[in-house]
Amino acid sequence: xxMKTARLADEATETATLTAxxxxxxxxxxxxxxxxxxxxxxxxxxxxxFEVGPGQLVCxxxxxxxxxxxxxxxxxxxxxxxxxxxxLDGRPVTGPPDxxxxxxxxxxxxxxxxxxxxxxxxxxxKEKGLGKAARREAVDAALAAVGLLxxxxxxxWQLSGGMQQRVAIARAVAYEPSVLLMDEPFAAVDxxxxxxxxxxxxxxxxxxxxxxxxxxxxxxxxxxxxxxxxVLSNRPTVLLEDVAVDLPPERDQLSTRSAPRFGELRGHVYxxxxxxxxxxxxxxxxxxx
Amino acid sequence: MTATAAPPRPSxxxxxxxxxxxxxxxxxxxxxxxxGAITTAELLSRLAIVNPDYLPPATEIFADxxxxxxxxxxxxxxxxxxxxxxxxxxxAMAIGVVAGVVIGSVPFLRAFTASTIEFLRPIPxxxxxxxxxxxxxxxxxxxxxxxxxxxxxxxxxxVLYGVADIDPVARDTARSYQFSAWRIARTVIWPSALPxxxxxxxxxAAVALILEITAELVIGVPGLGRSIGIAQSSGAVTExxxxxxxxxxxGLAVNVAARAVEKRVLxxxxxxxxxxx
Ligand SMILES: Nc1ncnc2c1ncn2[C@@H]1O[C@H](COP(=O)(O)OP(=O)(O)OP(=O)(O)O)[C@@H](O)[C@H]1O
Ligand SMILES: [Mg+2]
Numbered sequence: 001x002x003m004k005t006a007r008l009a010d011e012a013t014e015t016a017t018l019t020a021x022x023x024x025x026x027x028x029x030x031x032x033x034x035x036x037x038x039x040x041x042x043x044x045x046x047x048x049x050f051e052v053g054p055g056q057l058v059c060x061x062x063x064x065x066x067x068x069x070x071x072x073x074x075x076x077x078x079x080x081x082x083x084x085x086x087x088l089d090g091r092p093v094t095g096p097p098d099x100x101x102x103x104x105x106x107x108x109x110x111x112x113x114x115x116x117x118x119x120x121x122x123x124x125x126k127e128k129g130l131g132k133a134a135r136r137e138a139v140d141a142a143l144a145a146v147g148l149l150x151x152x153x154x155x156x157w158q159l160s161g162g163m164q165q166r167v168a169i170a171r172a173v174a175y176e177p178s179v180l181l182m183d184e185p186f187a188a189v190d191x192x193x194x195x196x197x198x199x200x201x202x203x204x205x206x207x208x209x210x211x212x213x214x215x216x217x218x219x220x221x222x223x224x225x226x227x228x229x230x231v232l233s234n235r236p237t238v239l240l241e242d243v244a245v246d247l248p249p250e251r252d253q254l255s256t257r258s259a260p261r262f263g264e265l266r267g268h269v270y271x272x273x274x275x276x277x278x279x280x281x282x283x284x285x286x287x288x289x
Numbered sequence: 290m291t292a293t294a295a296p297p298r299p300s301x302x303x304x305x306x307x308x309x310x311x312x313x314x315x316x317x318x319x320x321x322x323x324x325g326a327i328t329t330a331e332l333l334s335r336l337a338i339v340n341p342d343y344l345p346p347a348t349e350i351f352a353d354x355x356x357x358x359x360x361x362x363x364x365x366x367x368x369x370x371x372x373x374x375x376x377x378x379x380x381a382m383a384i385g386v387v388a389g390v391v392i393g394s395v396p397f398l399r400a401f402t403a404s405t406i407e408f409l410r411p412i413p414x415x416x417x418x419x420x421x422x423x424x425x426x427x428x429x430x431x432x433x434x435x436x437x438x439x440x441x442x443x444x445x446x447x448v449l450y451g452v453a454d455i456d457p458v459a460r461d462t463a464r465s466y467q468f469s470a471w472r473i474a475r476t477v478i479w480p481s482a483l484p485x486x487x488x489x490x491x492x493x494a495a496v497a498l499i500l501e502i503t504a505e506l507v508i509g510v511p512g513l514g515r516s517i518g519i520a521q522s523s524g525a526v527t528e529x530x531x532x533x534x535x536x537x538x539x540g541l542a543v544n545v546a547a548r549a550v551e552k553r554v555l556x557x558x559x560x561x562x563x564x565x566x
Binding site for chain 2: 073076077078095096098100101102104106109110112113114115123124127155157175
């Protein structure tokens, strides 16, 4: 555990670490999370340590209930950690940080039903202090990108699940964050739209240089999108493997997905996720869930 | 706030049921019901099943009501009642909403005030009549004080429920986009709590009218309630009934108005909204 000793040293020389750690945009250091409810404690995350470089696109996969959402909420400063720390651009995250946008898994509930689609997307921009014209332009661009321009004046509840999900994505995109956290953002869209949105995320990521953490259930999607795929174990969660996706940066739905290397990577991640479901932990030991 | 029975939650208005047919047949059946009740009252009196001295025939009551509506005094009394009711209700809404949002959003305040609220809320406002008479005599302020006391609880408790009912995902969304406290209050807490505020308004409007009339009747604050008292003590039985019906109609109007407000303000709410087209 070199991380632990490093952390102890940190506390002595706080300023030194601030400069030393700026290489990683997002630094997750022995994060632990145990939910304590009335008479029920759930150890969701046992120990997670990884770094995400600035402008990287990292996908996270793992069995259902593994703690992916929990991890994302910890990184977003929305949950108090039980141990460890999350460091963003050299600063420990204690609350929602600047320049971060989150696309929640519960996309429907994260849209405000009393506002139109446009107002929903506009609100964070208002908070950011953008002028009226700039807001309008940003909202239109984001809506056009997700193919929802005609629905700008509808209320979210008048849209289908997939459309709502795209509104939530548009809101995050219009915000132009430097870190974008997405929790299964394409779960409710059809295959065709999904492919388009995947390409949208990749092109935005390239254009804006934003750091993206992308949680998904879909192994193909993780490999297609990511530069790395983090495979999580069963709950209580640890990192099972950090898979580097050594595919060329120019990706294309047809040629990338039919490349032999893509197949190999997908097979590898698939096996890992299957093993995780069966309770495989790093080091080969199997723990009953 | 667990020990006492919960006050009514925002009811899902009738909007989810098939609308057009229901209101048509519902309207007809309702009208028939009213007609039936009036006929029964008429017959009870005409056939002297009930002593007509105590229950004059319905037709006579309505004739007297018609006569009263032609008199300026009636309208003065009506205006006094409505004014007291509206002022009291407005104050209660303001206090209830502001206090509810503030108390509801601060967990410490919520815990701090919970027992106090649970103790004060069940005190019937009429128990305060001696106190307000001592303070304000028969001035309108007496009635307004009672109205405010009674109606504020209705609003406050509903707003507290409303603030507690905010979707955690919506809250997290606002937090993650770093909304200021003021913007969260305006764009998240207020709309989320609005259905409860509206329910609180509807309940408070009804309670406020009851207290306004009670104060007029018992204390002698000018208004329809006092007119009823005067008519009763001077033996004008028919006029007493006519005034009671007038008060009833006022109550009906208040309720209809509150429903209309509800529908307007909550057009986006699942209980009100309908699909396009
Ligand atoms: N608020 C909470 N209180 C208590 N336990 C919780 C809470 N939220 C999540 N958990 C528990 O933590 C574990 C991880 O949940 P989490 O939502 O992070 O999983 P997930 O990986 O996102 O699953 P999925 O892929 O199904 O979305 C689960 O066992 C869940 O029951
Ligand atoms: Mg999840």
